[in-house]
Amino acid sequence: xxxxxxxxxxKVTEKGKDVELRCDxxxxxxxxxxxxxxxxxxxxxxxxxxxxxxxxxxxxxSDRFSAERTGGSVSTLTIQRTxxxxxxxxxxxxxxxxxxxxxxxxxxxxxxxxxxVT
Amino acid sequence: DAKTTQPTSxxxxxxxxxxxxxxxxxxxxxxxxxxxxxxxxxxxQYIIHGLKNNExxxxxxxxxxxxxxxxxxxxxxxxxxxxxxxxxxxxxxxxYSSASKIIFGSGTRLSIRP
Numbered sequence: 001x002x003x004x005x006x007x008x009x010x011k012v013t014e015k016g017k018d019v020e021l022r023c024d025x026x027x028x029x030x031x032x033x034x035x036x037x038x039x040x041x042x043x044x045x046x047x048x049x050x051x052x053x054x055x056x057x058x059x060x061x062s063d064r065f066s067a068e069r070t071g072g073s074v075s076t077l078t079i080q081r082t083x084x085x086x087x088x089x090x091x092x093x094x095x096x097x098x099x100x101x102x103x104x105x106x107x108x109x110x111x112x113x114x115x116x117v118t
Numbered sequence: 119d120a121k122t123t124q125p126t127s128x129x130x131x132x133x134x135x136x137x138x139x140x141x142x143x144x145x146x147x148x149x150x151x152x153x154x155x156x157x158x159x160x161x162x163q164y165i166i167h168g169l170k171n172n173e174x175x176x177x178x179x180x181x182x183x184x185x186x187x188x189x190x191x192x193x194x195x196x197x198x199x200x201x202x203x204x205x206x207x208x209x210x211x212x213x214y215s216s217a218s219k220i221i222f223g224s225g226t227r228l229s230i231r232p
Contacts (some may be wrong), residue, residue, distance in 0.1 A: 004161075033220070041224075042203075042224040043156075043162065091162070093161070106164045107154075107162075107164065108164070109161030109162045109163070111160065112161055
């Protein structure tokens with residue numbers, strides 16, 4: 001079946017502009033995650049949506065970052081007034097409800113959006 | 119989630135077994151050990167996970183020490199395509215519930231030499 005998709009694959013924007021990044025999770029997956037990865041660095045957790053619960057926003061680096069998930073499916077990560085340090089690959093992942101012995105907790109990652117702020 | 123410690127980099131000859139260690143000395147009883155890998159320019163890929171017992175699947179084997187304070191991921195016959203950054207993570211998993219967030223460390227950069 002279809003995996004996690006993200007759009008756009010690449011985005012170049014000028015400093016100070018707002019950007020929106022989109023994630024389409026695997027159909028039926030109730031959990032959705034956003035991470036970012038700067039060049040040569042590990043993954044940095046940003047935000048996590050689980051069903052209808054309030055999202056875990058503990059990883060968002062500043063109030064310029066926000067995310068929403070409409071209808072429990074598609075998610076949009078918005079970065080306002082972009083800065084050069086926001087340049088990174090933004091990765092989305094989703095996971096489903098499963099029993100412990102069935103790959104529980106396995107996250108499926110999308111290909112990412114490479115954001116470059118000039 | 120408990121913190122993990124991995125070597126920054128390792129290398130292995132093609133065709134040999136690659137053994138990637140991970141220390142998780144503060145792991146608690148309900149935390150699982152997960153391994154992901156990230157091949158250059160791709161999103162991370164799930165490999166395997168376990169709680170207490172050793173696990174094996176088509177990709178790898180996971181050996182967890184009896185005290186659960188460390189584990190080893192084994193790629194039995196490494197190929198050039200196994201060159202990637204390998205992440206060891208420990209986290210709580212609630213059965214029949216979507217998992218909580220993953221905190222990724224810096225991982226081990228594994229290079230497979232011909």
